[in-house]
Amino acid sequence: MKEQSLFIEASIIDDFFESNDQNSLIYKNHKNKKQDCNYSILKNKNQHTLELRNKKQTLVSLPYHRENFLFIYNHLKDKIKSSEDSLSKMIEKAEKSLRYKSLVDQSFNSLLFKIKTRNLQELVRNLLKEKQFHKFESSFIFFHLKGKKNAKLLGVTWKDQSYDENLNVTHFNLFFNSVKKSKIKAFNAASFSFLKLPFNGSFLAKEIQFKTCKTTIILSRNDFLYFNSYEIKRFESCVTLLTPFIENLINSEFIQNKNKVLESAFTLYPLPLQMMDRHGFYDISNKRASLLNDFSETKTLKKVYLPFSKELTLYDCEELRISSFDLFHFQRIHLLGELLNTLKHELSNPLLGLNLACRLLKEESLQDDDKDLLKNIEQNITHCQNIIDNFANLYSSDDSQSTCDIKVAIQEALTLSKSELQGIEVKKIYEKKTGEFLILSKNIVVVQILFNLIINASHSLREQQNLKNKIHIYTQESDEYYEVYVSDNGAGVDEKLQEKIFTPFFTTKHQGTGLGLSLSKSLAKKIGGDLRLTESSIFPQGATFVASFPKTPS
Amino acid sequence: MKKILIIEDEILIQKSLKKILSRKNHHVDSTSSGKKGIDLIYTNHYDIIICDLMLQDISGFDVIESSKKIMSSSEISKKFIIMTAYSSEQVINKVSSYHLTILKKPFHDIVETINIILK
Numbered sequence: 001m002k003e004q005s006l007f008i009e010a011s012i013i014d015d016f017f018e019s020n021d022q023n024s025l026i027y028k029n030h031k032n033k034k035q036d037c038n039y040s041i042l043k044n045k046n047q048h049t050l051e052l053r054n055k056k057q058t059l060v061s062l063p064y065h066r067e068n069f070l071f072i073y074n075h076l077k078d079k080i081k082s083s084e085d086s087l088s089k090m091i092e093k094a095e096k097s098l099r100y101k102s103l104v105d106q107s108f109n110s111l112l113f114k115i116k117t118r119n120l121q122e123l124v125r126n127l128l129k130e131k132q133f134h135k136f137e138s139s140f141i142f143f144h145l146k147g148k149k150n151a152k153l154l155g156v157t158w159k160d161q162s163y164d165e166n167l168n169v170t171h172f173n174l175f176f177n178s179v180k181k182s183k184i185k186a187f188n189a190a191s192f193s194f195l196k197l198p199f200n201g202s203f204l205a206k207e208i209q210f211k212t213c214k215t216t217i218i219l220s221r222n223d224f225l226y227f228n229s230y231e232i233k234r235f236e237s238c239v240t241l242l243t244p245f246i247e248n249l250i251n252s253e254f255i256q257n258k259n260k261v262l263e264s265a266f267t268l269y270p271l272p273l274q275m276m277d278r279h280g281f282y283d284i285s286n287k288r289a290s291l292l293n294d295f296s297e298t299k300t301l302k303k304v305y306l307p308f309s310k311e312l313t314l315y316d317c318e319e320l321r322i323s324s325f326d327l328f329h330f331q332r333i334h335l336l337g338e339l340l341n342t343l344k345h346e347l348s349n350p351l352l353g354l355n356l357a358c359r360l361l362k363e364e365s366l367q368d369d370d371k372d373l374l375k376n377i378e379q380n381i382t383h384c385q386n387i388i389d390n391f392a393n394l395y396s397s398d399d400s401q402s403t404c405d406i407k408v409a410i411q412e413a414l415t416l417s418k419s420e421l422q423g424i425e426v427k428k429i430y431e432k433k434t435g436e437f438l439i440l441s442k443n444i445v446v447v448q449i450l451f452n453l454i455i456n457a458s459h460s461l462r463e464q465q466n467l468k469n470k471i472h473i474y475t476q477e478s479d480e481y482y483e484v485y486v487s488d489n490g491a492g493v494d495e496k497l498q499e500k501i502f503t504p505f506f507t508t509k510h511q512g513t514g515l516g517l518s519l520s521k522s523l524a525k526k527i528g529g530d531l532r533l534t535e536s537s538i539f540p541q542g543a544t545f546v547a548s549f550p551k552t553p554s
Numbered sequence: 555m556k557k558i559l560i561i562e563d564e565i566l567i568q569k570s571l572k573k574i575l576s577r578k579n580h581h582v583d584s585t586s587s588g589k590k591g592i593d594l595i596y597t598n599h600y601d602i603i604i605c606d607l608m609l610q611d612i613s614g615f616d617v618i619e620s621s622k623k624i625m626s627s628s629e630i631s632k633k634f635i636i637m638t639a640y641s642s643e644q645v646i647n648k649v650s651s652y653h654l655t656i657l658k659k660p661f662h663d664i665v666e667t668i669n670i671i672l673k
Binding site for chain 2 (some may be wrong): 345348349350351352353354355356357359360363385411
């Protein structure tokens with residue numbers, strides 16, 4: 001009972017290493033009450049050292065490594081347990097291992113190396129590379145985490161092939177118990193035929209039981225010879241040495257899986273996040289599509305801390321309440337993009353077939369009206385293809401710069417919104433009667449912006465039930481910009497709402513996404529222009545939006 | 555006269571291409587199944603093989619891989635023409651790793667497409 005304070009859980013070691021404070025761990029020897037036997041491990045991050053000291057002086061200083069810490073710690077523990085060795089002997093050992101690292105027992109040294117392996121597969125693989133096990137051909141770790149449906153058999157079969165299989169838990173328990181009961185730890189694969197083990201003949205196995213996990217380590221030569229006592233002893237001592245690392249690895253594997261699920265959840269989170277795992281920060285916001293940046297630029301990036309080692313807690317920043325409502329909308333947009341892509345591919349093929357067939361028929365000797373009919377069919381096919389392409393392009397991430405004519409873009413936007421514009425009088429007024437209105441941007445971006453504006457106008461007109469619904473589209477030229485005004489004679493935008501309409505997810509419509517205007521605005525800004533609400537002399541009551549686009553340098 | 559094989563599961567495209575090419579006095583075989591296509595390649599000698607990437611049974615790349623057994627890779631890059639509506643970067647990279655001609659669907663200019671095929 002007296003030694004209780006010495007049993008440090010692996011988590012404390014982790015805390016010790018990952019925390020940033022200059023704290024130290026202090027151990028007291030309860031059996032020996034003399035002062036000089038109270039010592040502490042001091043972490044000195046600036047000089048990258050770990051110091052072992054008693055009250056008076058620093059006894060030994062080692063490089064700042066987890067292994068070194070474990071080394072000191074283990075010896076400290078042994079030392080206090082037995083309380084027979086003097087402290088000086090322990091220090092001597094520590095120094096020896098440091099100075100003569102190459103001379104220290106080979107297996108111990110390489111085991112230290114293995115601590116660095118990050119997963120179980122690597123661990124068993126390295127076990128086979130070990131000199132003392134060079135005769136063995138396959139090694140496995142067979143474990144079951146509490147609460148999991150399956151037990152796992154991981155390892156290397158002969159010919160160096162990786163093996164990873166889920167097995168029945170009852171079978172695992174049978175195996176584990178018989179390994180536990182056995183004294184010599186040598187078995188024959190034939191007696192576990194129910195497991196269908198991926199190796200033959202006799203094998204060595206040792207069980208380790210952790211709080212959350214039952215584990216067996218298996219080594220096999222794939223032959224039917226008996227093992228000598230020397231081999232068995234070495235195997236057992238090696239597994240014992242490895243025990244703490246195996247536990248760590250299993251735990252970390254478990255946490256890794258958990259993290260993967262969490263990560264995917266956070267990658268889809270609609271607002272910028274920053275994650276912190278045990279090893280530091282990393283930003284996941286850049287993983288998410290640039291789409292996100294487009295409509296969240298008004299919001300500053302807030303850090304969300306996520307301590308993975310403990311229970312999942314998400315600290316939301318105060319002014320940015322993220323509601324499930326936003327999440328829902330983000331998912332809708334995401335889905336829409338995918339849907340459009342699928343549609344494009346599914347429709348392109350039949351349309352191409354139709355197009356080719358039309359071509360063929362046109363070459364037949366047909367009557368004139370039949371030829372006309374075919375021509376119409378062909379036109380419609382091209383039209384369909386264009387619509388599909390245009391919609392799909394909205395979501396493509398091609399950033400190449402090009403020039404575009406506003407006149408063409410307006411016409412295209414009007415074609416796209418044809419169905420929405422039924423019963424609405426649309427008037428286009430160009431400032432310049434002739435010539436082109438060239439701007440530096442992709443056609444599709446401009447079309448998207450104008451399309452959104454036209455659709456919005458048509459929706460507000462529809463609500464009105466006015467008989468003389470009108471939309472005017474007119475252009476103005478300034479030194480650097482072409483401006484396109486989209487004006488309607490609807491009800492206009494309520495003064496209270498004027499500030500909000502460009503915010504993402506804000507909508508006044510029942511079925512709106514609230515993204516149209518915010519998306520358009522960020523698109524316009526992306527190409528160096530802008531989108532504003534303005535007033536117009538033509539329809540003072542209605543709403544007028546003006547989109548400005550930078551001219552091409554002449 | 556050239557011997558041409560068309561492997562395409564969209565029946566309209568298959569038939570029309572076949573007709574267009576036959577009119578130019580080429581011998582054209584066609585199938586909508588990739589596996590059947592492989593059989594045909596094994597049993598016949600074709601000058602040009604036009605193959606869709608997304609077939610219903612197997613992918614166009616599978617057809618190419620199977621043809622490797624009887625053709626050299628230079629022969630493959632000479633004979634095969636890949637048609638695809640999925641012009642993602644991945645697909646294009648894979649196609650160019652075989653040094654193949656690629657036709658992106660939809661064809662914007664059919665006459666030109668035919669010229670590419672017959673080149």
